Amino acid sequence: MLSDYITTVLGAGWVSLQLAFISLVLAVVIGLLGALCKRSEHRVLRYLLAIYTTFVRGVPDLVLMLLVFYSLPALLNQSFETLGWDYQVEFSPFAAGCATLGLIFGAYMTETFRGALQGIPHGQIEAAQAYGLGRIRTFHSIVLPQMIRLALPGFTNNWLVMVKATALVSLLGLQDIMFRARGAAEATGKPFTFYLIAGGFYLAITVLSLLALAWVGRRYSMGVRGLSR
Amino acid sequence: MSWDVIFENIGRFADGAKLTLLLMIIPLAIAFVLSVALALLRDSPRLWLRSLIGGYTLVFRGTPLLIQLFLIYYGLAEFDLLRESFIWPWLSSPLICVLIAFVLNTTAYTTEIFAGGLRHLPPGEIEAARAYGLSPWAQAKRILLPAMLTRSLSLYGNETIMMLHATSLASTITLMEITGVARNITLNYYIQFEPYVTAGCIYLVLTFILVGCFRFAEWRWAAYMQPRRG
Numbered sequence: 001m002l003s004d005y006i007t008t009v010l011g012a013g014w015v016s017l018q019l020a021f022i023s024l025v026l027a028v029v030i031g032l033l034g035a036l037c038k039r040s041e042h043r044v045l046r047y048l049l050a051i052y053t054t055f056v057r058g059v060p061d062l063v064l065m066l067l068v069f070y071s072l073p074a075l076l077n078q079s080f081e082t083l084g085w086d087y088q089v090e091f092s093p094f095a096a097g098c099a100t101l102g103l104i105f106g107a108y109m110t111e112t113f114r115g116a117l118q119g120i121p122h123g124q125i126e127a128a129q130a131y132g133l134g135r136i137r138t139f140h141s142i143v144l145p146q147m148i149r150l151a152l153p154g155f156t157n158n159w160l161v162m163v164k165a166t167a168l169v170s171l172l173g174l175q176d177i178m179f180r181a182r183g184a185a186e187a188t189g190k191p192f193t194f195y196l197i198a199g200g201f202y203l204a205i206t207v208l209s210l211l212a213l214a215w216v217g218r219r220y221s222m223g224v225r226g227l228s229r
Numbered sequence: 230m231s232w233d234v235i236f237e238n239i240g241r242f243a244d245g246a247k248l249t250l251l252l253m254i255i256p257l258a259i260a261f262v263l264s265v266a267l268a269l270l271r272d273s274p275r276l277w278l279r280s281l282i283g284g285y286t287l288v289f290r291g292t293p294l295l296i297q298l299f300l301i302y303y304g305l306a307e308f309d310l311l312r313e314s315f316i317w318p319w320l321s322s323p324l325i326c327v328l329i330a331f332v333l334n335t336t337a338y339t340t341e342i343f344a345g346g347l348r349h350l351p352p353g354e355i356e357a358a359r360a361y362g363l364s365p366w367a368q369a370k371r372i373l374l375p376a377m378l379t380r381s382l383s384l385y386g387n388e389t390i391m392m393l394h395a396t397s398l399a400s401t402i403t404l405m406e407i408t409g410v411a412r413n414i415t416l417n418y419y420i421q422f423e424p425y426v427t428a429g430c431i432y433l434v435l436t437f438i439l440v441g442c443f444r445f446a447e448w449r450w451a452a453y454m455q456p457r458r459g
Contacts, residue, residue, distance in 0.1 A: 058436040059429045060394035063408055067425050074421035078230075160291075167293035171401060178295065185303065192304035199292040199300065206291035 005184040009194060012180040013201050019097055019166045019176065024159060026102025031109025038114050049110070056107040061165050064104060069096040069172050097169035105162045112154030117143070119150040149220040156213045163205050167198075177201055234418050235427050238410070245410035246431055252396040252406060256331035257389060263336045268343030268377065269369060282340065289337035294395055297334055302326040302402045323402045335392050342388060346381035347373060379451040386443030390436055397432075407431050 034053075037045045056064070073089045080087050091099075120143060128138040170178035181198040185191035235242075271282050289297065305311055305320055319325045350373070358372045378385075400409035411428035415421055 055433070057390070058433040060397040060408070060432055062394075062397040062400075063411075063425060063429050063432060066408075066411075067429060070415065070421040071425045078422070164291075164293040167295045170295075178293075181296075182299070190307055192300060192307040195296055195300045195304050199296045202293055202296065203288060203291040207287075 002188065002190075005188060005194070006197060009177060009180045009184050009197055010201065012175060013177045015094075015174065016163075016166050016176040016178075016201075017205075019094065019101070019169060019174070020163050022098045023101035023105065023162060023166070026098060027105035027109050027158070027162070030102060030106025031113050034106060034110030035113035035117055038110065039117065053107045053110060056104050061100070061104055062168050062171065065096065065100045065168055065172060068100045068103075069093065093169060093172040093174035096172060097166070097174055101162055101165060101169075104165070105158050108158045108161075109155070112151050112158060113147070115154065116147045116151035120146050145220065149217070149224070152213060152217050152220065156209070159209060159213075160206055163209070164202060167202070230423065231418070231420050232423055234414065234420060235423050238414055241405075241410045241414075242407065242427060242431065245405055245407040246435070248399075248404065249393070249396045249406040249435070252327060252331065252399055252404075253389070253393050256328055256335055257392055259332050260336040260339050263332070264339035264343050265374070265377075267336065267340040268347060269373065271340060271344035272347070286337040286341050289334055290341070294330065294334050295398055295401065298327065298330040298398055298402065301330050323399075323404050327399045327402065327404060331392070331395065334395070335388065338388050338391070339385065342381045342384045343377050345384070346377040346379075349380055350376045379454065382443065382447050382451050386439070386446075389443070390439055393435055393439060394432070 034049055037049050040046065059067075069091055073091060076089045080089075124142055124146075125138060128142045133142070166176065167178045170176050170182070173179070177198050181194040185194040188194070267282055270278055273279055301320075302323060311317060311320065354372055354376070355368065358368045363371065396406055397408040399406050400412055403409070405413065407428045411424035414424040
């Protein structure tokens with residue numbers, strides 16, 4: 001009886017993970033584009049990006065989620081109505097969650113990637129050009145491996161914060177691990193047990209991610225000279 | 230658009246903002262004292278103390294605040310012993326539960342921030358303090374604390390902003406802070422757009438004020454660590 005509930009709750013962890021992975025991909029894409037825009041020479045582009053990052057950092061995740069899930073469709077539907085179109089927009093909690101988390105952590109990734117790009121000495125890129133390497137080849141074999149190493153601590157941090165932020169999407173009605181834990185808690189009258197299970201799930205993801213990313217970090221800093229002993 | 234609803238309820242938003250600030254400042258103040266003590270002990274030579282503090286920060290930084298909040302507010306009711314004890318009237322109040330959860334959560338983050346600030350301290354400064362014969366207490370007060378606080382000022386600024394944003398979770402357990410007021414208005418007036426936009430704007434303004442304060446604090450107290458210009 002109790003074990004049925006436990007399997008349901010842990011099974012819903014898959015929904016949380018899917019949400020986290022899709023949002024991560026979105027955030028990395030936004031982050032890469034953002035980092036390139038921040039270095040671009042177009043002033044308008046840089047201003048737009050600055051507005052985006054300040055807005056995302058200034059408003060709580062939960063409020064942004066409510067804005068995307070409730071306010072944005074309301075605004076769209078109202079404008080459709082004034083235009084005389086017969087069309088209703090509604091977002092699913094999953095889509096709204098992915099979009100919001102992608103947007104939020106895209107802003108954080110932008111900062112991480114920009115910092116990493118700045119950390120690569122310009123002389124290396126000039127050297128690559130002097131050797132006749134093309135732009136793609138330069139990015140792929142000179143910039144990218146170093147960028148991964150430099151961006152990894154920030155990336156790890158963003159990922160860990162994002163995994164925890166997925167719990168908020170349960171408040172929009174997504175049937176993730178948090179939502180199921182709440183259901184099981186109410187059905188069995190054992191709230192502490194079920195919230196503890198959900199907490200354990202997130203803790204396990206955190207610890208596994210830390211171990212995995214530490215391994216990646218070791219791989220990518222093989223060529224870095226340490227202190228001589 | 231029905232912005233007049235917002236103007237009618239502007240007083241409620243003001244009350245909400247007051248509660249938000251309260252929910253931010255009280256936990257930050259308590260957590261500050263706790264974290265300074267825990268950070269000094271974080272890298273203690275005693276293994277059990279180190280692992281105890283490390284375990285605490287790992288658990289509270291590794292799980293969502295929403296779960297911690299629900300564990301305290303809904304979860305503790307599972308224990309009959311606690312329900313019959315004299316502290317139950319406090320533990321069943323949402324305000325107390327939110328404050329406990331926020332203190333536990335932000336202490337974990339702040340402890341790591343402060344301990345990180347200490348790790349960047351050049352060993353020579355501590356050795357010099359020892360050579361001058363400063364007692365451990367004087368070392369902590371004159372060398373470790375100032376170094377720790379100035380070095381972690383910008384990260385601590387981020388943490389206070391995170392705390393401000395975390396207060397929005399209090400609305401999930403019936404508290405009427407800014408987000409709670411906005412939710413309540415959407416339910417009462419059937420408008421989805423204006424209340425949340427208003428809430429977002431209030432948070433944005435509060436964040437700007439905080440960022441400004443920390444810029445000033447960094448200029449005032451941590452300027453000596455900036456590379457010299459010109």
